[in-house]
Amino acid sequence: MSYLTLHNIQKSYFLDRQEFPVLKGIDLSFNLGEFVSILGESGGGKSTLMNIIGGLDRNFQGSVNVNGKQLDHNNEKELDRYRRETVGYIYQSYNLINHLTVLDNVLVSLDMTTLDKAAREKRARALLKEVGLVEQAGKYPNHLSGGQKQRVAIARALASDPKVIIADEPTGALDAQNTAEVLKILDNIASQGRLVIAVTHSQIVADAGTRIVHMENGRINKDIALRPAYKPMKTDGTIKSRLLPAIVSYKTALKHLKFNFGRNALIVLGTTIGLFSVILFNGIGNGVSKYIDNQVTSISNPRLVTVAKYDKKTAGNSSAMAAMSTSATAGGTTSNLTNAQIKRIEQLKNVADVDKSYTVTAATVKDGQKTVTLSTIKNWNNTANTDNLLKGTKPGIGEIVLDKADAKKINKDWRKVVGDNIAVSYQAENKAGKMVLVKANVLVSGVAEAKNSMGMTNLTAMNTGTLTHAMVKANVSTLPTSVSVVASSTAAVSGVKKRINALQSNGKRVFTATALTSFIKTVKTYVNLASTLLAAIASISLVVSALMIIVSMFMSVSSRVKEIGILRALGQSKKDIRRLFTSESLILGVTSATVATIIAYGLGALANMALSSLANFAIVQISIGNVVGTFVIALVIALIAAWMPSRRAAKMNPIDALAAE
Template sequence: MSFLKLSNIHKSYFLGKEEFPVLKGIDLDFELGEFVSILGESGGGKSTLMNIIGGLDREFEGAVSVAGQKLDHKDEKALDAYRRDTIGYIYQAYNLISHLSVLDNVLISLDMTTLNKAEREKRALALLQRVGLSDQAKKYPNQLSGGQKQRVAIARALASDPKVIIADEPTGALDSQNTVEVLQILNEIAAEGRLVITVTHSQTVADAGTRIVHLADGKIDADKRIRAAYPPQTTPSPIKSRLLPATVSIKTAIKYLKFNFWRNSLIVIGTAIGLFAVILFSGLGNGISGYINRQITDMANPQVVTVARYQKKTTTTPSGDNPMVAALTSSAATKKPTFSHHQMAQIAALKHVDSVQKSYTATNVTVKYQTKTATMTTLSNWTKSATTSSIDVGHKPGKGEIILDKNAIAKKIAKSDWQNLVGKTVTLSYTALDRAGKQVTVNFSAKVAGIGSNANSMQTINIINTTTLTDAMRAANVATTPTALAVKIDQLANVKSVNRKINRLKSNDSRLYSSSSIVSTIDTIQTYVDLASTILAVIAGISLVVSALMIIVTMYMSVSARTKEIGILRALGESKRDIRRLFISESLVIGVVSAVLGTGLAFGFGAIANLALQSIANYSFVQISLLNVGTTFIIALIISLIAALLPSRHAAALNPIDALSAD
């Protein structure tokens, strides 16, 4: 029984509705061990017949059987497997892949086998040694002569141990010496028990084989046996094929990008600049947000909410006071509602409330040290809302102690040696209403425990020990029931919810309390920072759109320039999916390298910017987070993937026959 059989093969091409028959009923049988030459003039149908035998041409009538099994030319996956398992191609134009080394050109067939890496390389080197090119393994095709290129093509055709070798004008571009050597190799291949089919118009080539089939005007007009076929050989188990692994596509993509390094570098740099802008602006937004948050939290603990009794009408606050302090301020002329023990217990019983402290604020407090005096706009007692981060010198106030604001008080009463005020005693006085509603003066003394300041001027740092202040109030017959509370929340994440709960507490449908938190201030500022960051990111995004267009154009150019390579890979048995994956891999590699470069640039420029801004504030204004880096890589991969989709689909859709004939 014949190994390969063609039955009643008909093939026509159409120009509009006009039909041009090329093959007109071809019947042929081929045996293993034969070296068959299909001889004929140009246009006689030789190449078309070769493409049908090789599983590249699917549009014909008739049947092709291999080892007694009919090939289904409608099943593209089956044909891919047929080319991987059974067929090896040798071309007149060599059809080597220019950006792969000699060794890699042979390995590309072996990558679709089950051999491990070491076995693949060993076989590839052995085949190159067989064709006399073991010393040329690391060279590229453009560094070889025509005869050497053809030998590489022969080694590649034999790599996957195919049963059928199809040679299309294998000596057409060779001199007489190389022709003799290539024909000798083809005879040796047939002698190994393979079927060698050459397509040629050379009688010399035809005479070198075991059989000549003459094709004229789409029909066989002669089938002549020159000598007996080589006897069957006992060969080891054939190499098993497999689908091309995704890692091979990635490695091939990297090799191509390295081969065209400078052109691809421009694309990478262009994409990296857009990604650099995105990550730098994101880091700048993080830094500015963190700086503002730090300044605000230096003033007050964000886990503490300030609670006052709710009033429909609010009194005018002294000029320059912070709005949050206004709710706490009691003046000599105005008496604000206070908190009862029951109301304090009601708030303390709320979920997530750790503690409730009484909060007092005195206004227009006169401070005297020796002969110098100054006036505090506000003086508050130390609660958990205060933070030690605002203390520049000294410590938080204990009993009988006070913290003075550096700029508003300390430098006014001791301009040159204000730091030496720590440990000194100052006298204080302010006007308040006593229990009878009469205006009285509260006098007391306190030792300076520390001096503090805020980087901004939103609030002064004048804080006294609670017991010290309440003792002085009692001595002046001023009530110590608080007009405000400092409520400590267990976790920062619960501040907003507790704040809402306090504001919703009612008695007889009347709102009881007015609660505010510095978190709401932070959120408001964060909204503006986020808006500014978003605007900057959108501007950077424009460059990313340009980068995506660059990648798309590059991929289309790559597909156009590598059309023949696509045909070669399909002829070797790669599927449409493999071709798509190859170009997508190239695009993704560009994206990843761009992201790495963009991230590096962002960290570098960020470090320089932070160093330059140290003189303005001792703070890193560019803070690039892992989330920023991760987001940048995701953006790069998405852009690369989108940019590669259409070009890769176009590449996969190319007809392998047309691709092989491309210049």
Template sequence: MSYLELRDIHKSYYLGKEEFPVLKGIDLNFDLGEFVSILGESGGGKSTLMNIIGGLDRQFQGSVTVDGKRLDHKNEKAMDTYRRDTIGYIYQAYNLISHLTVLDNVLIPLDMTTLSHAQREDRAMSLLKRVGLEDQAKKYPNQLSGGQKQRVAIARALASDPKVIIADEPTGALDSQNTAEVLEILDSIAQEGRLVIAVTHSQSVANSGTRIVHLEDGKINADTRLHNAYPLKDTERLKSRLLPANVAYRTAYKHFKYNFWRNSLIVLGTAIGLFAVMLFSGLGNGINGYINKQVNDLVNPQVVVVSRYQKSPNSTASAASGSSAQAGSTQSAQSSSASQSSSPQGGSSSGSQSGAGLSAATAAPTAAMPSISNKNIDQLKSLKHVTKVDNVYIASNVTSKYNDKSAVISQLQNWNTSATKNSIKYGHAPKTGEVLIGSKDVAKKLNKDHYKSMIGKTITMKYQTLNKHHKMATVNMKLKVSGIVSSSSGMGSSMRSDNYVNTKTMKNAMQDANVETKSPMVAVNVDKLDNVKSTTAQMNKLKSNAKRQFTATSVSSIISTVQTYISLATNVLAAIAAISLLVSALMIIVTMYMSVSARTKEIGILRALGESKRDVRRLFISESLIIGVLSAALATVVAFVGQTVANQALSSIANFAFVQISLSNVVVVFVIALIISLLASLLPARSAARLNPIDALSAD
């Protein structure tokens, strides 16, 4: 039994319904060790016959049997394996891949063997040495002569150690000297025990083999043996494998590098959109961080300010809603404050502002708001996550004196858990008999030139309010300055006091003036920031006799609302920036389709060498992913540079990083880049994989 047998091979091409027969019943046997020349004129069906033997042409009638096993030409995966294991191709047009070096061209079939990387390179170099091109390994095909290119093609055909070498007009483009050298190499290949089948229209070339098969008009009209086949050699052959994914990535990178400047423009265009998305995200992070810092510097975010619930006189429907009730309570407090501020005497009380801000704007007479009893305080303390409950005392229109200087401050508050030490610029929090004073409204008025020296000095403070008998009383305090607060402005002026007195000291002074020390408002400290929202909601739901007890507000609600608006604005800006990513995706799609068109012959070569449709798809997808990854990397570098420049430019506004690109922003950008590049490459890659190898090989 012969190694390769062809039985009753028929092949026709069709133009519309008209049939054009090419092969008309071919029966041939081939043995290992033969150098068979298929001789005939152009158009006689020689190349078609070679494509059938090589497993490229699958649309024919008849059978092909190799080593006793009939090939299933309908099974594409089986044909891929057959070409990897058994077939090596040598073409008249060389069909080398232009963007790969000589060595890389020879390595293509070796990458589909089980050899290690070092072994593959050693074998490729030994094959190049055999064909006399060892010193040309690093050159590209366009740097070689025609004879050198054909010898590279021979080395590549031998690389995977195939049993059958198909040479389609291997000397058609060579001069006489190179023709003689190539024929000598082909003969030596047959002497190794391989089957060499060469297609030629030259009688002199055909005479170099062991046998001549004459093909004319699709039929065999002569089969002449020149001499016996060479004896077989018992040698261990290489084993094939599926092409590893990393090889596709490396090949894609080599093509990217070969067309670096064209691909760089695509990377740059994609990076611009990704950079904008990352920068806007970082800007949102920075602004959120700035607001958090500002608020946290002003008030303790873990504190919930609680007052007795009062139904809004303007909307009974709002009473059941926590947020509406809070607003109603604030309106009530502010109305009372307005009435108190019209009194020349001033007053003392407690009040709350939505978001837990404590300010002069909310100071109200105790008559306007019911006080919180000890029972109420115990009720609040019993709640889960509550660690401390402090009474809040706020005095308004307080006169402070030092020597012959005086200053009237709008608000004096006791130092409680709602206060934050972040606001203290110099000194420390007030202890018994001590007071913290604002730098602008007190310290600089009492000692303009050396306001810092006020620390440690004793000043007097007094204010008027109603006593327990609803008569005007003066509360007097003699206090030592413990520190100076950085005076607030803007957001700070409405969310915190600049002047704090020790709680015990203030309470004792109120008792001495027969002023009620029960507070209409308390500051409740929650163990963790994450529990503030749920605890606030729980306080607002507390009832007694089916009536709501408290209005609880926290600064976290303000932060959350502001962050929502910032996130919305940031997302809108990022979405606008993302429009450029659609353009980038189109650029990648167009580039990939252009690449498929320009590399059609390469696709045919890879399929002929045994690569599968999946391998071709992976190749083009890999190249697109490389563009995506490099775009994301460039966008990240530019974004961090932009972050540095922007923060430096904005440092004159505030000593804060307004652009803060986080790791999650970087990860998101990389994910977006990969998704865009993957989606953009799917159709071109699928189109490349579906190309007919024969049609692809014939492309210009």
């Protein structure tokens, strides 16, 4: 039984509605061990017949039987497998892949076999040695002569150990010496028990085979046996085919990108600029938000809720900043909180501590012979932060801490004020409604400064017991106008604030509670909005980057049409072609994101160093989330950019692709 049989093969081309028959009922049988030359003039149908035998042409009538089984030309997957397992191609124009080395060109076929990496490379080198090119394995095709290129093509055709070798004008571009060498190799291939089919118009090539099939005008008019076919050899069939692994597509894509490094570096640079800008602006947003946290926390406890009596006139002004700047004078009686009201607050859920707050305005301080006026004096309570102490300790009984600016009013060398005994006095209304002088002699226990308040917060504070004792002596009410409530946790602040604002007496609202977190949240909203806006502006460049990759991928597809045809002829599927070009786009995207991340971290570090003299804080803080988000953006851009070009490449007719120049 013949190994390969063609029965009543008919093929026509159509121009508009006019039919042009090319093959007019071809019946042929081929056996293993034959070196068959299909001879004829151009236009006789030789190449069309070759494409049908090779599983590239699907649109014809008739049947092709391989080893007793009909080949289904309507099943694309079966044809891909047929080309991987059974057929090896040798072309007149060599059809080597320029961006792959000689060794890699041979390995293209072996990548679709079950051999391991070491075995694949060993076989590829053995085949190159067989054709006399093992020493050229690391060179690229453009460094080889025509004869050398054809021998590489022969080694590639033999790589997967196919049963059928189809040679399309294998000596058409060679001189006499190389022609003789190639024909000798082809005859040797046939002697190994393979079927060699050479399509040619050269009588010299035809005479080198075991049989000549002459075609004319789409028909076979002669079938001449020149000498007996070689006896088929039994093989153990150790080389089996497989679908192309995804990793091979990525490696091939990487090789092509490396081969065209200059052009691809520019594409990566353009994409990097957009991605870097997005990372950096998000990093600035993170840093500024944390800087605000740090600034505000240094002023006061972030778990703090300031509570005063509810007043319809000021009900609309409920910001935390307003609460922070409340200047209720110690000793006033108009809006004092009663002990019973304070008790109600203490009993609420998640309230950890409640401290009375007093504020003294326009106090006179006498230190020896020097008298100065201080704008405010508060009591030292849970709003105070010992981290702000520059020298000394927090105030105990009979002590006061001075703000650095107030201390300088007393002595330019503010450090020397610590330990001084000073007299503090201020005017307040007593319980009888008369203005009296509240006096206290205190020791300066320390000097403080709000390190991050930009001078907006005065930290002069007297021990609470000392201040209230002086108020009692002057018959001034010690009921506070506000209290400082500390929530059990930062997360509980919002709930505590809501519960306090919800308290009522006789159906009317009693308190106004304001939290520092509200202020922080508001400021952060503006910061995030600004950073997001900047990132959005920067992302416009990503649109340009995406267009660059799209253009690059279309250019890549257009310049590699023949390569697509070669890969399809070797047995790669449409999916493999799509994956090849998608891989290139993804590599460009990932490389861009990687470079962008490195640059962003580098410039961010430099910016933080440059700004350290202005703010002892890292203003640029790039999070893992920012980096992950950037990589996601890069991958999305790459996938979108590859979508159309990769599908265009996969849809190409392999016959047309092989014919491309």
